[in-house]
């Protein structure tokens with residue numbers, strides 16, 4: 001396997017709106033990010049992914065871009081962006097941005113021109129289609145609810161949107177559109193960006209016949225996702241994109257890609273794949289409800305362990321996936337993947353160990369490194385997220401009480417991860433001197449950076465040790481390139497795997513006990529050295545057994 005500059009890197013996702021506010025308007029900003037670069041460096045971060053910072057009406061929090069060449073004034077200026085880039089570089093850190101090109105904002109100039117002339121050239125930057133017998137062209141339900149087709153005012157046409165109606169889908173079949181997108185991407189790469197996280201990219205290929213599908217809900221609509229699943233030909237578009245942009249710059253790209261078959265993995269992340277890597281969402285998809293959040297199944301420990309293990313086995317001979325516990329679309333991992341008794345610092349460390357030491361590129365989401373949790377709200381009006389509002393209504397329409405509908409938002413809402421970063425026990429968690437755009441999680445008084453900094457047994461200190469271990473010259477080769485072999489697969493409460501060095505023959509065991517009771521485990525060899533423990537354990541040399549207490553995690557070097 002050819003080595004790439006990004007193979008050994010650790011990435012961190014910043015959600016700029018909620019990271020750090022320096023001008024007291026309750027909204028995080030670029031200056032805030034600059035002010036925290038040293039914090040990230042000390043944590044061990046190499047690559048920073050910024051969720052969108054482009055000009056936007058923020059209907060979907062910046063994932064609706066109205067100008068790809070302009071920084072949203074809420075966040076700052078292009079000069080500040082350049083400063084951020086330079087300051088990151090000074091610290092040997094790489095910056096990647098979010099690339100949102102399946103759709104743009106309805107306020108984008110292209111769409112405004114298309115609306116002004118629904119038969120003109122800009123209409124062909126989008127999907128403008130005539131309706132059928134007074135109905136929309138097809139019966140697809142958008143991801144955020146409602147029909148994917150929205151009438152074009154003053155015309156007999158509709159335009160297509162898979163997300164909100166303020167996010168019209170771009171027509172990738174149009175070479176002019178592609179050219180505009182490539183020019184924009186290259187413009188950012190030329191500035192010195194290291195690459196992109198690529199949003200909803202699998203959706204760019206449409207079935208141009210837009211066939212009706214069997215309805216899967218009482219609204220008579222069928223999830224638009226099924227059209228994407230059924231259509232062929234996305235590979236050609238993705239190759240075209242890569243060859244005109246990223247490939248020329250050796251850029252790092254991570255695709256937001258759900259649910260591709262094992263047979264397609266080489267095309268996506270093989271040596272000459274469409275992307276450097278894609279996120280592993282296999283554990284997250286376990287809680288996909290059939291109809292929405294209200295019927296989302298809980299995630300069992302067994303299913304979770306199996307999903308991750310299977311995914312590791314599938315990928316390791318092909319390429320690298322990016323491992324996440326949470327992101328800006330997912331609830332907090334501590335609240336989601338841990339049983340009640342484990343939703344504490346020990347549990348957060350355990351989860352972190354598994355994620356960071358798996359094979360792949362670890363992505364840490366802001367606040368994960370201090371164990372931030374989901375956030376209770378008392379009323380739907382306290383939520384901001386467009387998808388949460390939709391899912392709340394879906395739950396109510398399905399017969400849930402207000403309490404039940406709120407409970408499923410607590411479990412699933414994207415706002416769980418979007419509450420302000422908890423820097424200190426000061427007002428608003430030290431995020432801002434002003435009331436934040438989205439209320440801070442009240443547990444900031446207990447869970448915050450300043451309390452954890454310098455406390456040796458904090459989650460934050462542990463994350464630093466964990467990343468240091470992953471990158472230590474003695475073991476890095478094994479953690480980056482070594483294979484994964486599952487162990488203790490049949491032990492009910494234990495998630496265990498070996499990292500097997502290739503040339504160096506190292507064998508490193510990672511074992512975590514998610515159970516309430518201690519378990520005694522035979523080691524798959526003789527211990528040489530304990531590399532990391534979340535339980536203050538100090539030694540293990542020469543042992544051939546280990547007893548893991550409840551929530552204990554150990555990383556053990558075995559004799560070769």
Ligand code: GLC
Nearest residue numbers: 060063100163199200328329
């Ligand atoms: C991706 C983003 C999400 C956004 C959607 C539409 O899934 O991560 O936040 O709402 O795409 O752009």
Ligand code: CA
Nearest residue numbers: 021023027029
């Ligand atoms: Ca601000």
